[in-house]
Amino acid sequence: MLEVESLHKSYGTREVVRGVSFAVSPGECFGLLGPNGAGKTTTLRCCLGLTRPDSGRIRLAGNAIPQGARRARYRVGVVPQFDNLDPDFTVTENLLVFGRYFDLNRRDVRARIPQLLDFAGLTERADAGIDTLSGGMKRRLTLARALINDPIVLFMDEPTTGLDPQARHLIWSRLKSLLGAGRTLILTTHFMEEAERLCNRVAIMDRGELIALDTPRKLIETCIEPQVTEIFGEGMPAWIEETGRALAGRVEIAGETAFCYCREPDELLRAAGRHSGLRALSRAANLEDVFIKLTGRDIRD
Amino acid sequence: MTELLSLRFLHIVRRNFLVWRKLLVPSLIGNLADPLIWLLGFGLGFGAFLPKIEGVPYLAFLAAGMICYSTMYSASFEALYSAFARLAIQRTWEGMLHAPLTIGDVVLGEWVWAALKSVLSGAAILVVMYALGIVSGWQPLAALPVVLVTGLAFSGVALVVTAFAKSYDFFVYYFTLAMTPMMLLSGVFFPASGLPATARRLAEALPLLHATELARALTLGAVPVRPLVNVAVLLSYAVVGVGVAGWLIRRRLMK
Structure with a gap:
């Protein structure tokens, strides 16, 4: 066509x-x-x-x-x-x-x-x-x-x-x-x-x-880790450097939120749960994650 | 070549005609009533103080000039403001180009449309001349083809200006710096023969002088002095105008 x-x-x-x-x-x-x-x-x-x-x-x-x-x-x-x-x-x-x-x-x-x-x-x-x-x-x-x-x-x-x-x-x-x-x-x-x-x-x-x-499905399967854990709250940057980075496959920090991409988020979630100031949210990766990974987080004007 | 010779531009003419029909009353007032008010006000009021000009009463002299002035104004306005609206504000042309129409079709259609619309304005003055008994018989009707060519000349030139325009404000330059001086140099309100030699030579190069010369001779029953020169100048403006406009508009839209 x-x-x-x-x-x-x-x-x-x-x-x-x-x-x-x-x-x-x-x-x-x-x-x-x-x-x-x-x-x-x-x-x-x-x-x-x-x-x-x-x-x-x-x-x-x-x-x-x-x-x-x-x-x-x-x-x-x-x-x-x-x-x-x-x-x-x-x-x-x-x-x-x-x-x-x-x-x-x-x-x-x-x-x-x-x-x-x-x-x-x-x-x-x-x-x-x-x-x-x-x-x-x-x-x-x-x-x-x-x-x-x-x-x-x-x-x-x-x-x-x-x-x-x-x-x-x-x-x-x-x-x-x-x-x-x-x-x-x-x-x-x-x-x-x-x-x-x-x-x-x-x-x-x-x-x-x-x-x-x-x-879309293939892109999600091949371009990115299957799970995304978003971690935010008080003390996030320090916690990510001390603990989080070792547990997550790949970490991106955008503003107040850390996006942790990994295969198995359980351990990461448990560790974050032990830190009182943090909130963590885990979900399956989607096309938007692929898009951001491939094109970066910078604003384009 | 078949692309160039197509009648597809009639789709654009037709679209503009349908819109015009909807806005008939304000359009008629703008295009017809305005020049008529000027004609009668100036022709009768100012004319009362004047002797005959070139052998005719001032009202008759002015009316013949008004045919061309009115045609110029109408064609220019349509090919400037209205065409610009369709180019940049309403994006009408963009829609047409998404259909199987080309930029050439659009420019040709707008050119012909503005000229046809201006014929109405020029013809209206002629009708008034008949009604007032200024003219009679068949010969004045020979001015109508002159009106059409005048419309094509001014619509072609105006489309060139439109091709450069970023906003409506741009057209003020053209109206103030081109059309107004041209109107005063071209024998619309008074004979151009009285102008200084430099002004006279400048006017020779402008389309309105040639339109006025020809239309005045034809309506007032005289034999045109140099009809071929007049027509050649008008046709040159028309053809070069639409050609350049087409090239510029293609460059602007095909980016």
Whole structure:
């Protein structure tokens, strides 16, 4: 469905994509993860032919990109990071006008609209203005609009950023039903939970490079110790140096909390329990731990 | 080449037309009522003190100039403020580029749309001229194609300005430093022939003078003195404008 090979892109002297390669199969949900500035959005833009890469090879839905990008986009839906719904039109008009950009005739677009409004949960708001919609509704309408051409592959740049948990869960359920219907999904996200729930495979990008690519489960199995114990409270730094470090496999201190990664946390937990000022919390490692381990704890701006 | 010759830009024209239809009343007042108020106020009020200019009453002289001024204003406004809103504020163009439309389609569509919209403004003045009995017969209608080419020229140039704009404030430079002086140099309100030689030479290079010359001759029943030069200058601004705008906007968006 999508093949990307040794993609490179620089802005001036800053190389933002440095030799990225991956392939997405039909029906797959593929997640592109990475801190801000990792090159995710630039990679997506290159895939859609909206940015010209310096080098590399891309094929999307059977078309060479960027040469065949316009043709490829007949079969692609895009949910951008920032909504670009037409504020001068109603909900229905947004779908109608956008459908015409795909050279679809008015009758065919009209016929698809009730189904798309139903999918987006916006049937009641069919004639509402865009500025009366909540953030979640706008996102759902953007998603419905991306489906107007019945695409085989959907690109989504941070589809749930800025939404409350209810709205986010609703989007996730809609995306799952799209996957159930056999569509291919390619998304970027900061939410590890989102990636873990939806994606068959995730690629972690950092500083323009792909540093890991596998199923979420495999990444957790291979990249990180299975258990994480978070220790915090009074006297934590001294205790970690005297006792904790010897019992934990690997320790990272972030602010007031020590993250201890190990195979068997029992001994560590018992030792921490004997120290009155400390609190310890043990849990299974998740994708976020993998992400932090691979990309570091520094803030990226 | 087939990519270049496509009619896909009509999707953009159509989208803008549908929005325009929704905002018809304020749009008409802005584009039609404003120049008409100026025309009647100035033409009748100021004109009462004036002898005939170039052989016609001042109101007629001014009305012919107002056709071009109104066209210039309307095309520029649309290709500056409205196009910038669709480029940067509402991200309408971004959405179009996610569909199977290209930057070329978008720029071409905006160019043609702004020109078509400006034809309405220019034509409205012509209608008023008929209504007031300033003009009659068929020949004044020959000014309409001139209005279209004038619209294309100003919409092309304005899109170049829009390609550089970071905010709406940027357009003040263009309005104040380009359009206002051009208006005063180009024989809209008074004959350009009375200007100092330097100003006169500068005006020769500007599109509005050529639009005014041609439109005034055609509406007031005269034979245009140098129609080919007039049309060539207007067409050059139109074609070079939209070409440069397309190149700049591609550079801005394809980054």
